[in-house]
Amino acid sequence: MTLTERVLARADELSGELVEIRRDLHANPELSWNEQRTSRRVLDRLTAAGLSPVPIGDTGVLVDIGSNEGPVVALRADLDALPVPDLTEDPWRSTVEGVAHACGHDVHTTGLLGAGIALASVADELPGRVRLVFQPAEEIMPGGALAAIQAGALDGVTSIFGLHCDPGVDVGSLGLREGPITGAADSLDVRLTGNGGHTSRPHLTEDLTFALGKLITELPAVLSRRLDPRAGVSVVWGLVRAGSAMNVIPAIGRAAGTVRMLDAVAWADAETLVTEIIQQLVEPYGVKPEVIYVRGVPPVINEHASTVLLGQAIETVVGADGLLPTTQSLGGEDFAWYLEQVPGAMARLGTRTPGGPTYDLHQGNLRVDDRAVAIAAKVLAVAALGALTRDL
Template sequence: MPTLVERTNACVDELTDELVDLRRDLHAHPELSWHEERTTGLVAKRLGEAGLATRPLGGTGLLVDIGENPGPVIGLRADLDALPVEDLTPDPWRSTIDGVAHACGHDVHTAGLVGAGLALQAVAADLPGRVRLIFQPAEEIMPGGALMSIRSGALEGVSRIFGLHCDPGIDVGHLGLREGPLTGAADSLDVRLTGKGGHTSRPHLTEDLTFALGKLVTELPAVLSRRLDPRAGVSVVWGLVRAGSAMNVIPAIGRAAGTVRMLDAVAWADAEHLVRETVGQIVEPYGVTPEVIYVRGVPPVINDHASTVLLGRAIEAVVGEDGHLSTTQSLGGEDFAWFLEHVPGAMARLGTRTPGGPTYDLHQGDLRVDERAAPIAAGVLAAAAVQALAHARGNPPA
């Protein structure tokens, strides 16, 4: 008799074409954080057709519980939102929304979780517990939708949780996994300077805000690299630097904004205070006044041992042992980390590169994924839930 994982795999195989079509539909109709109305509705409609009841998560996003048997509850999470990036791909299903694109693979995550839910519903009567699907909005902003989801009850009763994230540096059919930290902590930083402006011929009569802004942009990363343990891997990168509108006028206002990232959760706890203190010290000699807007974004994703083992088994059950790869920690931020602050769990990197094809980068408008990734995601998530339920009941791998 086939095992539960074999049965969910067979169900996903039957859904392959549908999941590819769903992913294309989502890709063509991307929605920004907190505005994922169409995406939420599409997911709810398809799962409702399979007999699953959905519960809203705030304004967008939803929860779905599968199974009625007593036992543990395992969470599976996908994120719904897209990015404010122009879609530069030539595909027929390219974004139909100007300036918005699924340039991080959340369309694949969502289609994958829908497929996992349909496969798990097909075996729901035999599940030794329940599975909760968490379709989370607003992963791409700080603070993101994970915290709202938790406040809305997404983790009530959940004993373990799993997720996947697209990785265009890994071939499709392979997934990267590691125990311990997988991503970095990430915060947003926005520094606004004000001071007396004037003519560039008389900088001594001004507070030369542009010069102060230049010192801030170069000195803050340098100072933090000396004030924090180098093993923390702190990285301050500016995405916006702006001041002035004429070459012979020293402006009265300026702005620098970017991200503060690091590998270490302990250093992350001290980062905000240190950044605020250092910004003030850097600009003080120039007489300008800083306003620091610092938003704590996400801690590192830290995969616990048991969940990593279970997710590894699920990967091997779907793509084979050769498809289970080790991976390294990155400085990318991911608000799945907030779920792991409350319950144990693990995240893996889902390969989306066509073997032999180009390597793309996330958050770029030219990102293209090998569409076989969506059904693979569905199979792995479903298998992870089945493995975790068996483990919780003290049974051998299902």
């Protein structure tokens, strides 16, 4: 058997265990920067496989597989869950109130764990090293990738690969494209203050609620005229809050949401432009804005050679029919920060049961087909082997 065939066979042997681990992680989700139990589970299993993992700060794990001279190929998964209630009725549904793996990071983590264990079985024969990066805090901005990079995740790395669940694609298929596959994403939090008062006398106050309404409707509209339409800018508010009584104009209001766009060039100027427009929009109403703008992530841009290699790995595992084209989304992914420094690629892992319902990410009813876990493990492992050979 070839090295690839042996790694695939080992991943198949692990498939039952990987499903059990994934369900355990799903039942015990942890929020960003609090992934202690998840990290321990990963660290313990890697140690049992004969590896020497090390923690990244309080949460997260790094481990190198192999000791031979040669290239270093990184594989990355994210550990954290979302502050979303689990609405499923599966026996392995979340046991943590208000927290769920509604983005599939339990699948990402377990798939990478399976790839690592399978690669560990041939560690001495690897023409270089494979580095597993179990990263915390992908779900917040600017994301845990920057902390992982600072901790040495990319030291000596020649290329990096990752997967992200796609519940709109059947299990057994993966989506891939060269170039941008996600959008840039930033967070925006605007606090307005003014002199409140009686609703019968708005002219004696700063009508903060009216100003807040103009802000939340006009900012997206103005940006659509100030930026090239091809940038695909999208401002969506997730929180709007002001007042506590129907006949009182409040003195404090708040609107918070995300600013997303497809274009990296437009993203570079977004913070300055958004802040300027907010000042202009609320100035006529006499209220004072405090703008907290956090640059989150640039687009994930798949490099050509790495995309070709990842596509070959997908075809090896699921066949040519399982490699699907995909479109660029406005979703943000801090995997982009790794690709700012080294070449690499990310694919979308199908998790939908064929003929079953289509779910969406970041919703509490997300369910994934368990078969996706072993597929993730095999695709990542084969991609690593291919990259080690290519980068020699």
